[in-house]
Amino acid sequence: MLVTTLSAQVVLAVFALVYAASVFAAIVALRDPQASAGLKAAWATALLLLPPxxxxxxxxxxxxxxxxxHRPVTVVDRTAYLADRAAHVASGSARV
Known part of the structure; x- marks a missing residue:
């Protein structure tokens, strides 16, 4: 089983939808008797370039x-954490 992050799965799902739509559009364009050879070639090229x-x-x-x-914790991250923790303690909702 392939384990990926959520954003990678979203990118893959959007890509799959776009690719399926372009395959459908290419089939329609290729079957259209009035479509020019240039249009058919453009769709074929798009289908070859879209997967990569x-x-x-x-x-x-x-x-x-x-x-x-895997980004290391910076001084800004630590300061933001401490400020958030201080606000949480000051509000009385945290156990010290």
Whole structure:
């Protein structure tokens, strides 16, 4: 089973929907007797180029999620955490 992050799954799902729609449109264009040869060639080219573009987008989403998950804690992150914790304690809803 392939384990991926949610954003990579969203990118893959959107890519699959776009690819399915373009396959349908290409079939319609290829079957149209009045469609020009240029239009048919454009659809064939788009279908050949769409899978690599979609896979690159999926891989980019996976890499971005991986980097975000393994980003070291910075001083800004620590300061924001401490400020949030202080506000939480000051509101009286936290156990100290």
């Amino acid at each position: 573009v979609g896979l690159v987008a999926w891989e980019a989403a996976r890499v971005v999620d991986h980097r975000a998950a």
